[in-house]
Amino acid sequence: MQPQTFVEERKKFEDYLFARNLTTVDDQENEYFIPSSDYVEKTCVFIKPEQSEDTTPQSVTLDSLCTVIIRSPGTEQYLDDLYLCYTKDKKKSGDNEINEDRLELQIKAKLVDKNKQPLLDDLYAVYKECSEVNWDGYGAQPISKKAYLEAGKLIRLLPSNIKEPEIVPEPTGEIAFEWYIGKRFIFVISVGGNNSIAYAGLFGSTSKTHGTEYFGTKLPSIIVDNIQRLFEKAK
Amino acid sequence: MPNQNGETSVYRISGISDTEIFEIGKRFVASVNDKPLLGRTDIVVSKVIEQKLSVNPDPTPHHRHANICGWPDEKSEKRLIAIELENHAKPHLIDNS
Numbered sequence: 249m250q251p252q253t254f255v256e257e258r259k260k261f262e263d264y265l266f267a268r269n270l271t272t273v274d275d276q277e278n279e280y281f282i283p284s285s286d287y288v289e290k291t292c293v294f295i296k297p298e299q300s301e302d303t304t305p306q307s308v309t310l311d312s313l314c315t316v317i318i319r320s321p322g323t324e325q326y327l328d329d330l331y332l333c334y335t336k337d338k339k340k341s342g343d344n345e346i347n348e349d350r351l352e353l354q355i356k357a358k359l360v361d362k363n364k365q366p367l368l369d370d371l372y373a374v375y376k377e378c379s380e381v382n383w384d385g386y387g388a389q390p391i392s393k394k395a396y397l398e399a400g401k402l403i404r405l406l407p408s409n410i411k412e413p414e415i416v417p418e419p420t421g422e423i424a425f426e427w428y429i430g431k432r433f434i435f436v437i438s439v440g441g442n443n444s445i446a447y448a449g450l451f452g453s454t455s456k457t458h459g460t461e462y463f464g465t466k467l468p469s470i471i472v473d474n475i476q477r478l479f480e481k482a483k
Numbered sequence: 484m485p486n487q488n489g490e491t492s493v494y495r496i497s498g499i500s501d502t503e504i505f506e507i508g509k510r511f512v513a514s515v516n517d518k519p520l521l522g523r524t525d526i527v528v529s530k531v532i533e534q535k536l537s538v539n540p541d542p543t544p545h546h547r548h549a550n551i552c553g554w555p556d557e558k559s560e561k562r563l564i565a566i567e568l569e570n571h572a573k574p575h576l577i578d579n580s
Contacts, residue, residue, distance in 0.1 A: 385516030386486050419486045424562075434566045438558070448563035450570060458559035 284396070361435045367403050370415050371423070378417040389421030394441025398463070401421040402439055405467040410475055422446075427478055435478045437471055439463065449474050484565050489549040493538065496525065499547075505577070511545050522576035530571040534564045 375396040382388055399415075402425065413425035422440035435449035445468060448458035461468040485491045494511075496504050504523065513520035528538050536553045554561050 385512065385518065386492055388490075389487060418484050420484070429510050432570055434570065436562055436566055438562065446559040446562055446568055448559050450563075450566055456563060456567075458563040460557075 268301075347479055362401055363408060364406070367401060367412050367415070371399055371403060374415050374417050374423065375399075383417070386419060388417075388419035391417055392421055392424060392441050395421060395423050395439060396441075398439040398441045399425075402437075402445070402467065403462070407472060410472075411479070427475060429478060433478060433481060435474055445471060447474060449473060449478060451477055455481070484561065485551070485554045489554050490552055491554075493549050493551055494526075494545065495538075495540075495547045501575075507545060511548070515544075519579055520572060520577060521579070524572045524574045526568060526572040530568065534567055536564070555566055562569065 251393045279483050296432060306362065375391050377383065378388070378391040379393075379396075381390050383390065411427065416424040416436075417424055418424055420440065422438045424436055424438040426436045428434050432450045432452055435447070435451075437447045438446050439445055444460055445463045446458075446460045447470075448456075450456050457474065459470070461470060494504070494507055505520065508520045508523055531538055531551055536551050538549050539552050540549050542548060554564065
């Protein structure tokens, strides 16, 4: 049996999860907590290093070592290494067995189109590079974790037949996605982690559009329509 | 896109050479931010004014420095203006390889 995977820092843990199409969320009101058939819910329990074999809930901080217990074994093959943690612990715990006192970090995973992984990698690189204040030297706001998560959700919801956009960090802390076909054929959308998408587009010499839409669990149809419109107009 | 103060920092480059332009970029942009200079984008002021924006001189840290001001508050409208400007801008990238 392979050794249980430990990740020593919160940041490294997030890197570790991201490489497996997992994200962490720590805001109970965040929509990423909404269960759906597309998502698999897991619980990450942070434990003290000296008690690594003991999954009893501890009073710990997020900087402690951690292990992951998977409560939904449906993703065994996809999450091989994480599943090893699960099998080692032999903890087939159900929802009713959750100890409310323990510190939990909930994780949601979604199986994604593997073709989207490069774009998700690009997104993460942008997030890492621009998550500090003043990343552009002009007082830019940092890209927030909420913006990053929302951008990841957007990528996962983009129809797979749509050409990859360019990811652009914004000085307002938002993340923009730009499709540039040529002169006056541009469509840009941006998210900032507040459940809305702002969009603007030029479709040739006379046509243009802009607006803002609510962004929940589905990509607004007007966004998809405008992306398709861009490519059709540019033909 | 403008910064959080609603301004976009620019330098007026009329009448100076490429070398002088990049020197300004290196001295007052790249070195201040401890980042390499990757390039610049040029746009004529008339295209900025066409979008109902203004170019206001702001001679700090250099007498050619200015800010594009007058951006609308509404995010998507701002975005539309930004891509209109992008459409008229001419990029000059530096080969740092």
